[in-house]
Amino acid sequence: MHSTLLRRWAGLGAVLCLSLIALDTLAQTPAAAPTNLIERGRYLATAGDCIACHTAPGGAAMAGGLAIATPLGAIYSTNITPSQTMGIGHYTLEQFTAALRHGRRADGAHLYPAMPYTAYAKVTDEDMAALYAYFMQGVKPVDSAPPATALPFPFNIRASMAAWNTLFHDPTPFRGSAQQPPEWNRGAYLVQGLAHCSTCHTPRNTFMAENMKRALGGGEVGPWHAPNISSDPQSGIGQWSAEELVRYLRVGHAAGKDTAAGPMAEAVDHSLSQLTDADLHAMAAYLKTTAPVADTAAQQPAFSWGKASDQLASIRGVALPKDLGTMTGPQLYDAYCASCHQAQAQGSFDGKLPALFHNSTLGRNSTNNLVLAILQGVPRHGRDTIMPAFARELSDPQIATLGNYLLKEYGNPNAQVTERQVAQLRGNAQDHKLLLLARVGLAAGALVVLLFLGWAVSRSRGRRSGGPR
The missing domain is CATH 1.10.760 (Cytochrome Bc1 Complex; Chain D, domain 2)
Structure with a gap:
């Protein structure tokens, strides 16, 4: 009798425990959404x-x-x-x-x-x-733990x-402008919010915060340079048409302007290419009205440099040097670039491979993107690779020679590629200047806080002692 009663109580307890676990699970699981x-x-x-x-x-x-x-x-x-x-x-x-x-x-x-x-x-x-x-x-759901961050x-x-x-940080949700049309407000909402364009395209201050005085004026994403996308006609996208911007956001290429690579190519493939036509036009409409941010070093728009040309005459009948590391720029171009970009760098006949003149990558003062494109290529996610990687084929001196030839012949002749730069980018070496600036900034901030606390303590003591107030 007693054993039967105990078994019943035990069974009832088990049911109650299972019920509580089920209720707890239900409490943690969101209700099914439409x-x-x-x-x-x-x-x-x-x-x-x-x-x-x-x-x-x-x-x-x-x-x-x-x-x-x-x-x-x-x-x-x-x-x-x-x-x-x-x-x-x-x-x-x-x-x-x-x-x-x-x-x-x-x-x-x-x-x-x-x-x-x-x-x-x-x-x-x-x-x-x-x-x-x-x-x-x-x-x-995936039950795996990523590595821990250890800065x-x-x-x-x-x-x-x-x-x-x-x-x-301003945690205020987006508020539209009654003075602007719905398309502009939608574009502003996407650019400022989910698309987080300023995260990459705005320079950082000493404290690693975005310098909003130069919003969208160009920033750094690891070793890659995120260019100026403000409405400035010289330094930014002021001379891009809305349709060119939409095409660039959709496919990562706008003829006569630029071709996406690195993080921007990833953003196009994973995100921007999948947005509706209306949203892309809204983003373009907003970007065309952003405050212009000028770069005094920009002599002309990055896309405006260069023209079709070649240096074939300088290498015709000339044997390659025994030390291939000393190949000239025209020799390197003929060996590694001309088969895709054509003899005069005009790009492929079907337009899928870009021209190297009137190409912003070669027109900017920063040449990191040019070097990284040569080293890493331009792979695309779910699309054909635009350019193969040459990190294994070309040495640091060769890439520096080729890069400078491309700049002088088809791009901004005032820009430069150095062997040291190539070596750093090949090894993914980080530039520690920003780290130093951040530490200096934090030290300065800490000093200000300590001085303030010292002043506050001194003032408090003065009040208690009846001293000057």
Whole structure:
């Protein structure tokens, strides 16, 4: 009798435990969202290019682990799949919003602004809910942990981001302008928010915050140069037509203007190419009206340099040197470039391979993108590779010689490629100037805080002692 009763109580206890576990699981699992809300969130996540940073090479989508190069060191992207253990599956909508708008994780720790929450803060509450629905119910959960980010002192202290946010972050969602048409407001919302254009195309100050006095005036993305995309006619895109901008955003190429490579090519392939025609036109309309940011070093628009020409006469009948490292620029061009870009650098006959003159990559003062395109090629995701990589075929002296020949013959003759530059870019060496500036900036900020505290303590003591006030 007693054993039967005990078994019944034990069975009832097991049922209650299982019921509580089920209730807890249900409490943590968001209610099923309408399909149209999830699909809207998918589109918004595409506009935000989330997959590009949160997917490591060969890794699962959104599972993190990509090493994002910064002047301070590598920052590894996090797992943003709905995994309950390794991802964001346990996040509530409020916690999800706090991460995107305030740069704060569910555990209260601060995110680094390599995650562009400074731009995502512009996302409206309605779009935030759609994004949440997509990430919780439209993304496959992956139970894997990416490497931990370990920046050098003092940048490894995440709590310091609280002060940084106070100084440099505006968490206010986007507010449209009643003086502008709907298309302009839509473009401003995308450019300032989800597309986070300023994150790459705006220079950083000593504290690694965007210098909004030169918004969209050009910045650095690891070793790549993100050019000026303000409306300035000399330094920016002021002389681009809206249709040229739309075509560039859609396919990564605008004839006579520029061809995307590196991070911009990734943004085109993963994000911009999948936006609606209306949204691309809205972005172009807004960019054409942004405040112009001039670069005094820009003598003329980057796309305006060069013309069709060749130096075949200088190499005709001339044997290659025994030391191939001493090949001339025309010899290197003829051997490695002419088969695709044609003898006079006019590009392929079908227009798929660009001309090298009237090409912004060769017209800018910064030549990093030119060198990186030669070293790494221009691979495209889901598209044909535009240019193969020559890192294995060409030495540092050869790339410097070829780069300078291309600049003098088809681009900005005042720009230059050096062997040291090629060696640094080949080895992915980071320029430590920004790191030094950041540390100096933090030291200066700390000094100001200490001086203020010292002044406040001294003033307090003076008051207690009845001294001058």
